[in-house]
Amino acid sequence: MRKYILQRFLQLIPVLIGITFLSFAMMRLAGSDAVEELYANAGAAVSQDVIDAAKAELGLDKPFLVQYFSWLGGMLTGDMGVSFISGRDVFQTFVRKLPATLLLTALSIALTIVISIPLGVLAAYSYNRCGEAKNGWERISLALIDYVLRFFSFIGNSLPNFFVALLLMELLAIHWKLLPVISNGTTIRSALMPTLTLAIAMSAKYMRQVRATILEELNKDYVTGAKARGVRNNVILWKSVIKSSMLTIVTLLALSIGSLLGGTAIIESIFMWDGVGKLAVDAITMRDYPLIQAYVVWMAIIYVVVNLITDLLYHALDPRIRLGVSAE
Amino acid sequence: MSETTVRIQKICRDTVKTRLIIFGTLALLLVACSLFAEHLCPYDPYLQDLSNAKAAPSAEHIFGTDRYGRDMLSRVIVGSRTSIFSTLLLVAIITVIGTVIGVFCGWHGKWIDTVLMRISDMFLAFPGLVFALAVAGVLGGGLQNAIIALAAISWPKYARIARSQTLAQKETTYLKAAKLAGDSTAKIIFKHILPNIIGPILVTSMLDIGTMMMELAGLSFLGLGAKPPIAEWGSMMSDTRSLLTTVPWVTFAPGLAIFISVMVFNLLGDTIRDYADPKSRGR
Numbered sequence: 001m002r003k004y005i006l007q008r009f010l011q012l013i014p015v016l017i018g019i020t021f022l023s024f025a026m027m028r029l030a031g032s033d034a035v036e037e038l039y040a041n042a043g044a045a046v047s048q049d050v051i052d053a054a055k056a057e058l059g060l061d062k063p064f065l066v067q068y069f070s071w072l073g074g075m076l077t078g079d080m081g082v083s084f085i086s087g088r089d090v091f092q093t094f095v096r097k098l099p100a101t102l103l104l105t106a107l108s109i110a111l112t113i114v115i116s117i118p119l120g121v122l123a124a125y126s127y128n129r130c131g132e133a134k135n136g137w138e139r140i141s142l143a144l145i146d147y148v149l150r151f152f153s154f155i156g157n158s159l160p161n162f163f164v165a166l167l168l169m170e171l172l173a174i175h176w177k178l179l180p181v182i183s184n185g186t187t188i189r190s191a192l193m194p195t196l197t198l199a200i201a202m203s204a205k206y207m208r209q210v211r212a213t214i215l216e217e218l219n220k221d222y223v224t225g226a227k228a229r230g231v232r233n234n235v236i237l238w239k240s241v242i243k244s245s246m247l248t249i250v251t252l253l254a255l256s257i258g259s260l261l262g263g264t265a266i267i268e269s270i271f272m273w274d275g276v277g278k279l280a281v282d283a284i285t286m287r288d289y290p291l292i293q294a295y296v297v298w299m300a301i302i303y304v305v306v307n308l309i310t311d312l313l314y315h316a317l318d319p320r321i322r323l324g325v326s327a328e
Numbered sequence: 329m330s331e332t333t334v335r336i337q338k339i340c341r342d343t344v345k346t347r348l349i350i351f352g353t354l355a356l357l358l359v360a361c362s363l364f365a366e367h368l369c370p371y372d373p374y375l376q377d378l379s380n381a382k383a384a385p386s387a388e389h390i391f392g393t394d395r396y397g398r399d400m401l402s403r404v405i406v407g408s409r410t411s412i413f414s415t416l417l418l419v420a421i422i423t424v425i426g427t428v429i430g431v432f433c434g435w436h437g438k439w440i441d442t443v444l445m446r447i448s449d450m451f452l453a454f455p456g457l458v459f460a461l462a463v464a465g466v467l468g469g470g471l472q473n474a475i476i477a478l479a480a481i482s483w484p485k486y487a488r489i490a491r492s493q494t495l496a497q498k499e500t501t502y503l504k505a506a507k508l509a510g511d512s513t514a515k516i517i518f519k520h521i522l523p524n525i526i527g528p529i530l531v532t533s534m535l536d537i538g539t540m541m542m543e544l545a546g547l548s549f550l551g552l553g554a555k556p557p558i559a560e561w562g563s564m565m566s567d568t569r570s571l572l573t574t575v576p577w578v579t580f581a582p583g584l585a586i587f588i589s590v591m592v593f594n595l596l597g598d599t600i601r602d603y604a605d606p607k608s609r610g611r
Contacts, residue, residue, distance in 0.1 A: 018450035026466050158591035160542040162549045162562075163583040166569060170580075174573050262457025266546055270569075280458075281550055284465030296454075296462040303455040 004315060008308060019300045020075065024068050027293045075297065081290040083283075090290045094276060094298060101264055101275030104194055108260060109253070111199035112206055117249065119203075120210025123149040125237060127211075128218045149207070156204025161263055165197045165270045194271045198263060202256060209252045217245045247317055254310035258303050344602050351596040358589055359416070362408040369402035373559055391581035394568060400581045407559040407582060410471065412589060414554075415541040418475045418482075423533040425479065426486020431517060431525070433487065434494025445491070448484035456481045457543065464552040471560070474553035478543055482536070489532060493525035531604050535597035538590040545586050561586045 074081070078091045086093075126145040172178045172193060180190055217223070218241055226236050265277035272278065276295060283291035361368060376396040385392040391400035429448075433441040451459075463477035497503055497520070506516055547553040548562030555563065561582040568578040 014446065015450060015453045018446075019453060022450065023462070026462065029466070154591070154594070158538060158587055158594050160545055160549075160562075160583075160586055160590070162546060162565065163586060166565065166572060166579055166583065170572055170576050174576075258455040259457065261455045262461070265457065265461055266550060269550065280461060284461060285551060287465070287468075289466075292462055292465050296458060299458045300454050303458075304453055307453075 005312060008311065012308060015304060020072055020297055023293055023296045024071055027289045083291050084288045090294045094294045097274060097276045097279050100273060101277055104191060104264060104273060104275060105260055107191060107195040108198035108202060111195055112202045115199060116203040116207035117210055119149055120207040121214055124211045124214035128215060153204045153207045156200055161197055161201045162266050162270060164200050165267055168193050168197055194267045194273050197267050198260060202260060206256060210249055213245045213248045214241060217241045247314060251310055251314055254306060257306050261299050261303060344599060347599045348603055351592060351599050354592045355596045358412055358592060362412040365406045365409040369405050371399035371402045373398060373402040373406040385577050392577040394578045395571060400578060403559045404581050404585045407561045407564060410554050410558060410560040411545060414471055414475055415537060415544055418478055418540050418544065419533050419537050421479050422482040423486055423529060426483040427490045427529055430487040430490025431494050431521060434491040435517065448487050451481060451484045464547055469552045469555055471554040474544060474547040478540060486529060489529055490525060493528060494521055497521050497524055527604055531601050534600045537597060538594040541590050
């Protein structure tokens with residue numbers, strides 16, 4: 001196990017270097033125009049000397065790799081430069097906005113779990129029981145439960161999250177006047193709509209995965225064996241099937257965090273939720289490259305770390321691997 | 329195999345065929361709508377009629393009119409050209425690029441394979457939309473740049489599938505025989521490998537159309553895709569969302585259009601997957 005952890009950490013290094021290099025290269029390619037654009041936006045015609053001086057001040061005149069390493073060094077010590085627009089420290093701005101986004105993400109994940117795991121299990125169970133139902137009515141109602149749940153998951157999968165956001169806004173805030181349209185600070189009341197929006201999209205996808213996982217487990221031989229021995233269906237479901245599918249379910253959830261991190265950007269800017277997503281969208285519209293850079297790099301790092309933790313947890317929780325009876 | 333199982337299998341196959349025909353037709357209709365958009369519009373989508381601005385949906389204007397009095401139905405129809413066409417283009421691009429890289433890696437192997445696969449790992453390590461946002465932001469808005477941004481993050485998936493399929497094909501006896509018979513590399517790749525691996529790749533790309541359409545519309549919604557006055561569903565929604573309190577139909581008409589198109593393409597994708605892989609049915 002210890003060897004495995006070490007191996008995973010070593011694998012992380014090239015990925016992190018790749019991520020930082022890619023983001024840096026991308027921003028630098030655009031960044032050299034940014035100075036000219038800054039002056040062009042100001043409306044004043046400036047001489048090449050002024051532009052060169054500004055580039056030198058930002059360190060844009062040095063060779064590419066030198067710039068990269070000095071930037072990487074700065075990043076590790078929390079110095080990612082200052083914003084082109086506000087002149088504030090980029091890293092500090094990012095860190096100050098991060099908790100709001102993490103809160104939104106955590107709430108959405110919690111709501112997703114509450115919605116999709118029970119519904120996914122119910123759908124799988126209904127589908128599975130459908131074949132053994134004794135009479136026609138029971139069969140139809142079980143099939144119907146599965147069908148309706150799958151239908152909703154399908155609808156949810158086809159709705160773009162910004163459309164869901166606007167629909168919720170129209171219904172909850174404008175039509176029924178239950179919630180404020182635009183968030184006024186990081187309160188639970190204003191977190192409700194963005195959380196709901198993100199959770200709807202995520203649950204639709206996740207419920208399907210839960211259903212497939214449970215169904216696969218229900219079709220295994222040991223379930224048939226347990227049934228043959230007369231173990232009650234409920235006992236099989238709760239004591240064996242759900243328990244052994246949990247590992248896969250948790251892993252799938254962690255893997256979907258990546259799309260959630262990207263999704264928050266649109267939702268935050270619709271609901272004016274003051275997190276890093278909105279910060280990034282604003283930075284993109286104003287071409288504030290250092291801020292965009294900080295956003296991309298740190299989001300990627302968070303994502304990679306979450307994946308790593310998931311992977312390690314998976315290995316720690318799976319007895320086959322923990323006890324060294326690995327499948328390899 | 330009992331008689332009932334055979335019968336159930338037959339019914340299953342038939343419903344998949346029926347679904348394929350229904351959803352295939354619907355998808356074709358959408359594509360046709362985007363092809364002949366100009367001829368289908370009841371009104372000129374760019375013609376302003378301020379005396380008739382913000383009109384509620386009625387028999388004349390099914391989706392109402394926007395703040396400049398432009399007919400929303402016509403704008404949604406014209407928007408289909410941008411939205412549906414650019415999505416199909418995007419999916420075609422990533423399928424081709426991914427397949428070419430994947431087949432090349434699988435066939436050639438050695439260091440090129442290692443390098444390209446590490447690069448694809450790196451792209452897979454990024455949370456997709458975050459990266460697309462940044463790329464679109466750096467390149468500046470515009471539909472073309474949004475397509476580039478999404479293509480940049482989406483090709484690795486296809487490269488992975490194409491590579492593993494190519495590797496599997498390389499081990500087959502018939503391919504070894506073809507090699508022994510002295511077939512040229514080009515012939516082996518185009519005549520033997522490609523026809524055998526294209527199935528799973530095409531299924532993946534069909535399943536991706538819906539997602540790509542939503543992501544492209546999302547970028548446009550943020551102002552990083554198509555720009556007004558070009559009618560595009562995502563940008564139309566963001567353009568009008570300040571009017572949500574007074575004229576919600578202006579925002580919801582393009583939203584509905586995205587929803588319906590994504591749903592049709594998702595249904596088609598699911599059906600094609602079921603058709604290609606009977607094991608996945610009912611999953």
